[in-house]
Amino acid sequence: MDEVKIWALDGDSKVTPLVSRDQTDTESLLEETLVRNPDLLIPGLRLVGRQTPTDGGPLDLLGVDEDGRLVVFELKRGTLSRDAVAQIIDYASDLDAKTDVALAEHIAANSGVGGIDRIEDFEEWYGENTDGQGLDSLRPLRLFLIGLGADERTERMVRFLAANTGMDISLLTFHGFAYDGKTLLARQVEVEPGPPPRRRPNAEERRERLKKKIEDSGMSETFSAVERMFETNWPGFSTNPTSLGLSIRFKNRSFARIDPWKGHVTIVFFGRAKTLCLDEFRQLVQEIRYETYPRNRDPLDPRAELKFPFTADEWKQHKDRLSALTSAVYEAWNNSGQ
Numbered sequence: 001m002d003e004v005k006i007w008a009l010d011g012d013s014k015v016t017p018l019v020s021r022d023q024t025d026t027e028s029l030l031e032e033t034l035v036r037n038p039d040l041l042i043p044g045l046r047l048v049g050r051q052t053p054t055d056g057g058p059l060d061l062l063g064v065d066e067d068g069r070l071v072v073f074e075l076k077r078g079t080l081s082r083d084a085v086a087q088i089i090d091y092a093s094d095l096d097a098k099t100d101v102a103l104a105e106h107i108a109a110n111s112g113v114g115g116i117d118r119i120e121d122f123e124e125w126y127g128e129n130t131d132g133q134g135l136d137s138l139r140p141l142r143l144f145l146i147g148l149g150a151d152e153r154t155e156r157m158v159r160f161l162a163a164n165t166g167m168d169i170s171l172l173t174f175h176g177f178a179y180d181g182k183t184l185l186a187r188q189v190e191v192e193p194g195p196p197p198r199r200r201p202n203a204e205e206r207r208e209r210l211k212k213k214i215e216d217s218g219m220s221e222t223f224s225a226v227e228r229m230f231e232t233n234w235p236g237f238s239t240n241p242t243s244l245g246l247s248i249r250f251k252n253r254s255f256a257r258i259d260p261w262k263g264h265v266t267i268v269f270f271g272r273a274k275t276l277c278l279d280e281f282r283q284l285v286q287e288i289r290y291e292t293y294p295r296n297r298d299p300l301d302p303r304a305e306l307k308f309p310f311t312a313d314e315w316k317q318h319k320d321r322l323s324a325l326t327s328a329v330y331e332a333w334n335n336s337g338q
Contacts, residue, residue, distance in 0.1 A: 006177050006186060029183065030148070030174055031060070031075055035115045038063060040187060041073065041144065041172070046129065048107055048122070050114035056090035060146075062107065068130040068137040068200060070095070070103075073144045080147035080154045080171070085161075088169075092141050099293055100135035101254065101270045102303045124252040127240070132203050134242030135254070143169040150190055158191045206241040210260075213245075217260040222312045226258050226265055229319065233326040250333065256326075259307075266309040267322065268293075269329075271302030276332035280325050281306065288318050 007015045038045040042065050049062030061073035072095065074088040095103060104122040112118030119125045123135060130137065145158065150171055158171045171191035177184040201209065214223050230237060230248050240247040245259035245268070257268040274281050278300055284290075285299045290308055297304035310318060 006184065029176070029185075030077070030146075032115075033185065034061070034075070034146070040185075041146070042066075042071065045071065047116050048119060048125075049110055050116045052107070052110045054091045054094040056087065056094055059088075059091040064126070064129070064138075065142065068126070068133050069140070069142055070138040071142040071144060073146055076145075076147040078148055080145055080150040080173075082151075082153050082157055084145055084147070085154060085157050088143050088145055092143050096139065096141055097294065099270075099303065099305050100138065101272070101305070103138065104135055121253065123254060127252055131200055132240060133200060133206075134240055134244075134247050136242050136244055137200070140168060143167065145169070145171045147173055148175065149173050155190055162191055203241065206243075209243075210241040210246060214260045217262055217265070219260055219263070219265050219312065222265050222315050223258060223260050225315065225319070226267060229323050230256070230258075230326060233323060234330045255329070255333070261309070264309050264311050265315065266291075266307050269306045269308075271304070273329050274300060274306060275302050276336065277325075277328045280328045284308075284321060284325055287321065289314075 009015060034040055035047065035050065038047050041061075042063070044066035045063045047061060047063045049059075051058040051060065052062045059072055060075040063071045063073065065071050072088060072092045074084055074091065076084055095106075098106060101123070104126065108119050108122040108125075111122070126135060126138075127133065145154075150158075150173055155171060158169055161167045161169050169191070170189070173188045173190055175186045175188065177186065214220050217223070227239075227246065234248065234250070236250070238249045238252075240249060240254070242257070245257045245266075247254045248256040248258070253272065255270055255273040257270075259266040259268060269281070281300060285306070288308055289310075290299055290306060292299055292301075293305040293307065299306050308318075308322065
């Protein structure tokens with residue numbers, strides 16, 4: 001990595017080289033400075049986590065960018081080495097393995113640490129701060145390695161991943177300089193971030209895209225019948241179009257989703273819906289074909305999505321059972337006082 005130098009110029013064009021601050025001094029300032037000024041990392045960044053736990057250990061900073069994507073930051077108090085590359089991939093892959101709802105609950109449960117605002121309901125917060133986008137817009141995750149320098153092997157590895165794998169991974173370094181009794185901080189992009197952020201589609205555009213997806217599936221009539229079932233059994237619900245389907249919500253929290261696919265429609269129930277009436281769900285999974293996300297999970301696991309895919313004929317066969325289930329979910333939710 002090339003050495004960074006900065007000079008001060010006065011009105012007489014006199015040049016004064018600035019003295020590089022001791023690395024230890026810069027280390028102690030860097031993380032707190034970035035927490036208080038997240039725009040130094042990415043313009044418009046909102047931090048939602050600090051020392052957020054993962055299976056690989058606590059990740060340093062977690063944020064949401066202007067596009068609504070989740071951003072993982074790994075900070076090193078010194079020169080970045082190749083171990084940091086493996087570390088940030090470990091952290092990000094653990095978060096990415098979670099379902100949307102489980103990820104939102106994990107972020108909320110671990111917010112409010114180290115100067116990060118407490119978020120009681122991340123799904124609600126996310127919708128309010130992203131023009132009503134669904135949680136599926138959190139992905140693909142972005143990864144940033146931050147340090148006071150990077151060795152050549154680390155820079156080479158990050159460049160390779162960014163150029164050849166489709167992974168949105170970047171490398172930033174910061175350098176401290178002393179000037180006039182102050183510390184100046186220089187930011188250097190070692191590996192460019194991924195492509196420019198996508199413009200967030202507004203609610204009307206998302207609804208139009210969903211409409212086309214429903215038409216392309218050849219399941220318009222069945223999709224409408226499923227939506228009417230929820231309308232009948234879940235009075236007061238609201239809907240939110242996402243890239244996958246139509247999210248069914250109470251008080252800005254998703255309990256289910258209707259996904260159109262080629263030749264079939266899938267009803268997806270999230271963990272918070274299952275926990276309201278486990279006995280009814282336990283009975284139904286013995287009678288109707290189901291899938292889970294992540295795959296091969298216990299269908300009653302609150303951390304997994306439970307999916308009932310069906311063709312038009314299967315919908316006619318099972319609609320009474322599904323209607324009874326959705327009615328039971330609403331009754332349990334209403335009685336719970338949520």
